[in-house]
Amino acid sequence: MNRKVTFNGWLMLALLLGFQALAQTPPRQPTPNDTLKSPKVLTDNRVAIQIYAPKASEVIVSGDFLGGAKPLTLTKDANGVWSVTVGPLKPDYYTYTLMVDGVRTMDPKNPVIKQGISSLENVMALPGAETVFEDNRPVPHGELRQVWYQSNTLGMARRMHVYTPPGYEKGTTKYPVFYLLHGGGDDDSGWPTVGRAGFILDNLLAAGQAKPMIVVMPNGSMPLPPSTGMPDQTTMQKMRALFADELVKEVMPYVEKNYRTQTNRESRAIAGLSMGGFQTLDLTLSRPELFNYVGVFSSGFFGPTIDEAETKYASVLKDPGFNKNKKLFWIEIGKDDFVMDANKKTLALLDKHQIKYQYKETAGGHTWTNWRQYLNEYVPLLFR
Template sequence: MMKKNVFFLLCLILVGFQSSYAQEVPKEPENIISPEVNADRTVTFRFFAPKADTVQVTSDFLPPVKVMSRFGLVDGPGTINLTKDKNGLWSYISKPLDSELYSYSFVVDGIKTTDPNSPYALRNSASMTNIFIVDKGRADLYKTNDVLHGTVTHNWYPSAGLKMNRRLTIYTPAGYEQSSEKYPVLYLLHGAGGDEESWAAHGRAIQILDNLIAQGKAKPMIVVMPNGNVVQDAGYGYGKDGFYKPQFLLPQSMNGVYEANFMDIVSYVEKTFRVKNNKENRAIAGLSMGGFHTMHISRYYPNTFDYVGLFSAAIMPREDATGKVYSNLDETLKVQKNNGLKLYWIAIGKDDFLYQANIDFKKKLDGIGLKYEYLETGEGHIWKNWRIYLAEFAPRLFR
């Protein structure tokens, strides 16, 4: 009888232990939904870490904070604490958010990490961040909607000047394969830390062009997205060097070599694709370092592009900017002006660390009489602005 009572007591203890364990640990942690965009436009973030002391989310929807960079103090994403429940599940619900594509990461006990419950992440230089979209507004342009879609290919072009074959991302509009029509071309350049994948990934260039063309707001066009890091044949993990530690600003990226050899790209595109190969049907635009490249390419080849877009352009003095490309700035800008342009377009955020440099450049253009259009937005040096700039710039092209 005693043995039976002991066995019964042990069973009760085991059942109680199992019941307690089931309450403390979610039955299926892998099914946690994070982030969850709610009907009221708030967003719920969740992270399962029962042994963690602190979990935070850092995101561009939070008020920015100043962080130190190689360029001095710049705006970085804000951070806020999650709250832990009795099961070890941390959570945070945001305020209602505007329609936008947002990036975020978690910080667990001081260590930055991606969201294990979301596969939607992008790389910029050496860092990874998750993304989500709040729709019903501007971000509808950044979604893959039920419209006719263009084609994205990765092509390799021969660069005699750089002595290597190099990778391009190329968008052709819906209907390109079925037609014999020739198309205008936009050359779209990335910034420091990016590569030929950046505009398609972070910039949502493919979705923006698909949607604008489907709405009749932009002309069907080919978009060429090159790699501006001349020491690479392709972006990290896509070229002959395989997997190696990414670097924010690679050597020779802003010393004139890229600009001097840019026509290798134009020649390849015009030999390979059905394009209208004249000035009136070529546009070039870029963000940050790509804006720096755009300004110099367009004046170094002053009768090549009728449309020029500078998005938060890194127009600033550089010690390595000693190549022939950078000489005679004022004189070549005057030649570019005299040759005529249909659109010279400058956009910058009022909190961008490059704001004053762009204001000074506008004064230079005023001084030589080169007409331009100017867009000033809020916030700083962020992808949110560059997506807006592309969505504003593309409808102005080839009209």
């Protein structure tokens, strides 16, 4: 018997049986999910958030568009579509999360997400005149890279994002460097995604409002030791020291070796939001020789750390040369920010030791809506 012929015969039979089974399968019935859109921008800057979940018993949504208010409950219609309309909202970029029967759920109709160290959030855009500074506009764009490196400090591979200005690849110019730090719960993807950092830089450069620079966005979230609860004060101190070592021994040398950078203090800036602002304060007051430009967004020395700060940074706080070597020490926070108390205590400590800084309070709270604005205000002040 010809084995090849036999095999081909069996293959044809299998295909025929498969086609017959497929033909006998009833056609898929359409559902409301096929045409559902979410989020859906309506008139008057209102937004409908929707999800098809016919078997769910409760769906709620939380997000920074609520301004700290309680999550909203969605209403289910006869077709199994849950929906809620929010707003009117100020044009901006917002994050939100759905909870379906107690399970954190991404909006399946919205592919735009913000990544964190332990969770994801959806991002929705509400365009308008207020978002021009952070939009993807028809201007020359820089390159935003995901850069992997081996960290000897942490004994593992780590990632950072690096922005290079338009024309970097074709030139020979050396650039100043701005280290931009994210907040707690995020990683190095926070500023490039919902933070809109690349587009903000592109637009400022195109308008001639900022000096060309390299922007380094490292991962400031350190790997925590196994724990069953919130890290204690000793652990937090170790994490701060670990991040400082990671930045100084790993990130900065890698950047200065692999990119065309100016490596003096006058050509280095740093800024961070929330946890990143705390890390910025720590680096500024423990390694004052590194950065001439400092930005602290929505932050301060939290809790017991304000008591240890005066002792830990005593030599720098008492150094009469500190102010001379800081061209900019910028602090900004929203009036409704929940870390305002820590911020005020930090300002009092700096005032006590006659540390000069520029301070600004804005509307709003602890949100990306503020931090994108702060970045847009801070960058034009650098390397002047």
